[in-house]
Amino acid sequence: MIIHQLSIFLENKSGRLTEVLEVLGEENIRITALSVADTTEFGLLRLIVSDPEKAREILKKQNFTVNLTEVISVMAPNEAKYYAKILKILSDLDISVEYTYAFSVGAKSIIILRCSNTEDAIKALKSHEMELMKASDLYKI
Amino acid sequence: MEIWNRHFECMDRKGIKNVQSERLRETVEKVYFNVPYYRNRMQEAGLGPESIQTIDDIAKLPFTTKRDLRDNYPFGLFAVPMSEIVRVHASSGTTGKPTVVGYTRNDISTWSEVMARTLTSAGATRNDFIQVAYGYGLFTGGLGLHYGGEKIGASVIPISGGNTQRQIQLMHDFGSTVLACTPSYALFLAEAIQESGIKRDELKLRVGVFGAEPWTENMRREIEDKLSIKAIDIYGLSEVIGPGVASECPVQEGLHINEDHFYPEIIDPETLHVLPEGSTGELVFTTLTKEGLPLIRYRTRDLTKLTYDKCKCSRTMVRMEKCLGRSDDMLIIRGVNLFPSQVESVLLEMSEIKPHYLLIVDRVNNLDTLELKVEVDEAFFQDKISQLEMLRQKLQNNLENALGLGIKVTLVEPKIIERSEGKSKHVIDKRKF
Numbered sequence: 001m002i003i004h005q006l007s008i009f010l011e012n013k014s015g016r017l018t019e020v021l022e023v024l025g026e027e028n029i030r031i032t033a034l035s036v037a038d039t040t041e042f043g044l045l046r047l048i049v050s051d052p053e054k055a056r057e058i059l060k061k062q063n064f065t066v067n068l069t070e071v072i073s074v075m076a077p078n079e080a081k082y083y084a085k086i087l088k089i090l091s092d093l094d095i096s097v098e099y100t101y102a103f104s105v106g107a108k109s110i111i112i113l114r115c116s117n118t119e120d121a122i123k124a125l126k127s128h129e130m131e132l133m134k135a136s137d138l139y140k141i
Numbered sequence: 142m143e144i145w146n147r148h149f150e151c152m153d154r155k156g157i158k159n160v161q162s163e164r165l166r167e168t169v170e171k172v173y174f175n176v177p178y179y180r181n182r183m184q185e186a187g188l189g190p191e192s193i194q195t196i197d198d199i200a201k202l203p204f205t206t207k208r209d210l211r212d213n214y215p216f217g218l219f220a221v222p223m224s225e226i227v228r229v230h231a232s233s234g235t236t237g238k239p240t241v242v243g244y245t246r247n248d249i250s251t252w253s254e255v256m257a258r259t260l261t262s263a264g265a266t267r268n269d270f271i272q273v274a275y276g277y278g279l280f281t282g283g284l285g286l287h288y289g290g291e292k293i294g295a296s297v298i299p300i301s302g303g304n305t306q307r308q309i310q311l312m313h314d315f316g317s318t319v320l321a322c323t324p325s326y327a328l329f330l331a332e333a334i335q336e337s338g339i340k341r342d343e344l345k346l347r348v349g350v351f352g353a354e355p356w357t358e359n360m361r362r363e364i365e366d367k368l369s370i371k372a373i374d375i376y377g378l379s380e381v382i383g384p385g386v387a388s389e390c391p392v393q394e395g396l397h398i399n400e401d402h403f404y405p406e407i408i409d410p411e412t413l414h415v416l417p418e419g420s421t422g423e424l425v426f427t428t429l430t431k432e433g434l435p436l437i438r439y440r441t442r443d444l445t446k447l448t449y450d451k452c453k454c455s456r457t458m459v460r461m462e463k464c465l466g467r468s469d470d471m472l473i474i475r476g477v478n479l480f481p482s483q484v485e486s487v488l489l490e491m492s493e494i495k496p497h498y499l500l501i502v503d504r505v506n507n508l509d510t511l512e513l514k515v516e517v518d519e520a521f522f523q524d525k526i527s528q529l530e531m532l533r534q535k536l537q538n539n540l541e542n543a544l545g546l547g548i549k550v551t552l553v554e555p556k557i558i559e560r561s562e563g564k565s566k567h568v569i570d571k572r573k574f
Contacts, residue, residue, distance in 0.1 A: 005524075007522075007523070007524030009517060009522055009529075009552075009554060010554065011553055011554050016554075037526050039526060039530065041551050041552070042529065042551075042552055042553075044524050044526060044529075046524060063554070063555055064554065064555075065517055065519050065522050065554055065555055066519075067519070067522055067523060067524060069523070069524045098525060114524075
């Protein structure tokens, strides 16, 4: 249930994102989801890819600062109320969501969540019969 | 042209030499018997107090460096008991430890005397209002100008540095005629005055006394043009006494060194040999009258040259050229001394940061800016913006505390900072001197 997301430190310089994607593209790494968080001076690129370990090695060799971060993923109908429900389950248990992003596949949303406590979050969502995605399934998309 | 102390400032060369010889003998005796460090150094060199008879014997004596001051931190080189010390000042050092200087009552009086000469030679009199916008405190700038101003009987405004709006208001309301600050702050102030809408003829400012950082002839012209004043260059360093070591006269062909108190030599920083008159080299000072912290052949690291020709102003005191370079890696940022090694020691204390860094010094709107680019350690890197921001802020705070300077910290990707064989290049100084 734990998904390994790539987190990459990037300076806010034009062309840096392109370089990351080119490096991964050359090694046939597929990207399931991508999100960028930025400040005025630097950004964090977050990626769900087909082979996180391999992608990390490739980027490391190219001198990127990269880490694997544990996140979870929930599939739900792509309506706001389901997203709200998921967040409420977590906040009711004082599990904070550090960040989240989502994308749609047909009528379904795939939601990525980074929580203060991953194990507790998984338990809580399972007990509310939420559909947690397996890492292997997510990487395949 | 007024001269504060015609007896010494216009003394013939032979007379100056006699004064220097006599005072050097006294100084050497003083340090030999009162400062173990100097006694040891002299004994190692096979010297006793009797080895030094005239000023020409000075070349026998060992040099003193900033490192020696640091190794004897804080008071190890003082030549009098602490009960005789009435004031201490300090400037930033290379490892976070400041360089401490101590003054006896007589030293304060000497300092006031040389600052009175400085201000008089800049054209200030008892009828002037002197706005002292140098920092007051451990830095010698503020209090040095202050005592000199009082000595000549001028009215001193001890406003200290910063707070530009208030500077302009008091300059206008009090009718300040003399401004004392760093040259870069003078330019900054000039532009702030223009923006404030105050007309030049509402101000009575006529002369500026500027120092504590390197500045060019171009900057001088810009200041003189923008503020419609005469800009006078002054030179000093806290180890020797503070401001008042040397200053320009209205002729502005070099800075007269108060050589009856501070004996200058020019040496080759590599071979340490004394260079002949007119050669450019490192300036070295021996204090001739100081009691609290006498210094023997102190290496300033400032590069300049000397001329003993008589000046048109009729002063005979030796002149040094405007200092523009250094023989070490010290930077002067807004009047504050900064060694790259100080930055490095802060970085080494923080495990989250690799000690790969690049300091970028620039001058924006006439004020020095300092930026540090530093690499995040991969082991620490996590994907939380807040954590990285906190790290950046912590580093910025640690640096500001250690350096006494505002600094902008930027986190960069690894291997961005160029590695080179041996010593890597850590500083880019974009300022043009």
